[in-house]
Amino acid sequence: MQTAEEFSKIISLHFSPEVVRKPMMYNLAKKFDLTFNILKAKISPREEGHMILELSGDLEDYKKGVSYLQEHGISIRDVAQSMTRDESLCTHCGVCTALCFNRALRLDKATRKILFDEDKCTACSNCTRICPVGAMQVESNGDF
Template structure:
């Protein structure tokens, strides 16, 4: 089973080897989608966790016991097709290639099943045609 989660680390937990602990202690594969961590500040990770459902739940409970805020991702990316100018800037930051330009028409294509809602495309859009739906 896979779960997409957002983790917020308090300053004391920033140095914790979270992906190592998830793999070693819970047999969970963790793919980091986006990371915002700075020394002496809070950190934020968007990750996709893969593993057995019971081990995933145990891992999430353990992270919460370490004062890490765990939010299950339920948001989806929405594209306002009327506002989009098909510039393609969002395609350059999309880590999963959920956003691509059609090779002949140069129109933006969005493959929702590939999107991991990392939100990297949102600040990249010059006309603010990309947002999240919760």
């Protein structure tokens, strides 16, 4: 969820075996007062790490936290462009529009269909949690 005070975004992190052993997430919370919700995490056989997490907090703290991760060699990708809707599953029930505060999901009054505008999506993941048929999905580009 995103309000004027609270910023929230889903990001994808890739990091080396050296970083895997460091308490980066702990530092992120402690140094920058950010909260995180790990959605997926995997360590490869070569001990490289990949994680998708929702990072929340004050916008300025969020920016500092992201810089901190990048300074430690963690590559970060915004997963907003990776939000997809499975058109074969979506029933256009409209439930998701109530929780899409960016109006990326909205009712087209003419067609009574729910439109999905990827450009307005901030990957807050509200819709993935509420969609009764699992039509809204976060893609992981085959990393998992």
